[in-house]
Amino acid sequence: MRYCVFAGSSTGHDPIFGRAAARMGTTLAERGIGLVYGGASVGLMGILADAARRRGGEVIGVIPRSLVEKEVAHSGLADLRVVGSMHERKALMGELSDGFIALPGGLGTLEELFEVWTWAQLGHHGKPCALLNVGGFYDGLTSFLHHVVEAAFLKPVHRNMLIAADDVDALLSALLAYQPPKVDKWMARSNA
Template sequence: MKSLCIFLGANPGNDEKYAEAARNMGRELAKRKITTIYGGSDMGLMGILAESALEAGGKVIGVIPDSLVKKNVSHPNLTELHVTESMHERKALMAELSDGFIAMPGGIGTMDEIFEIFTWAQLGFHNKPCGLLNIDGYYDKLLDFLGSVVEEGFLKGVHKDMLLTASSPAGIIDSFAGYEPPVVSKWVEKAKVEIRKQQ
């Protein structure tokens, strides 16, 4: 993989373990010569990730909407900074530039980003791996909820399993290496229903 998109918080969180995970991710990406694609901010975990990757000799590309640039939160020293007109354009460009997507601990924005790109994968709009860096169980409750969604019939287990998980930067990146998208389509069940109607 040549580039990975990292979604993560613009806040540092209440525990140093999250900042340390961001530092380790930046260093790991740089060590593997993988370009870091991220949201372009110098704040919170986002800034820590970028600084760590840059300090380790890595390439870092930020993608940020103009509305946030005007609030002076963009990182001034990135390898490249792309400024978009909207959040929608931002996410589309991040998707285009990246070979895979990892969500680290973060808030609503991080959830929005990983779930949108995960949805695109489920629908077959792309075949790139998506994953959660589950630092100290941060995403355990979310994964439990997704299990409930499967049990209630709103998500196929094979699609849930597309969202890879690991507890370390090296682990999640390694899990991407052998990723192959499932052959089961989201639309298979609909086709079966239509067939039953015609019988």
């Protein structure tokens, strides 16, 4: 089993984010769960990968050639896959993974999470998608998603596909217990 973890190439201002990334990497390795991630040696990505490596975990980095220098590709990985584009990166990460977790991060982290969650909504996969809401980092996003449901742009069943927890162990337990919803069609036709 492998989980793909999306995370920032920065560490952010709060040290709690780095501690959470280290805890995630360590816990995945200790549970025998492989890590697939963005392939960088910097920021939360680097902390995550180094923690998993220290515990002897499987770590697969996937990075586009254009970001090898910008994100400082991790030279210590036994399995670093350099691909041609961001699209290839996300496709390969999805193919290699049994679930997806977003740690704190910026636009890339959010974009990656929303793409795999959309794939799940459309039925392209039944893999769990999750947020590690450490330090309340994703509180604003979860509040906004509630607003999206209230405005009838997202069905509650699809909103509930995104797991959120503020603790690594609780999050991993929820991922392991995840059962994709049975939805025949995700969009109703208008009667206009």
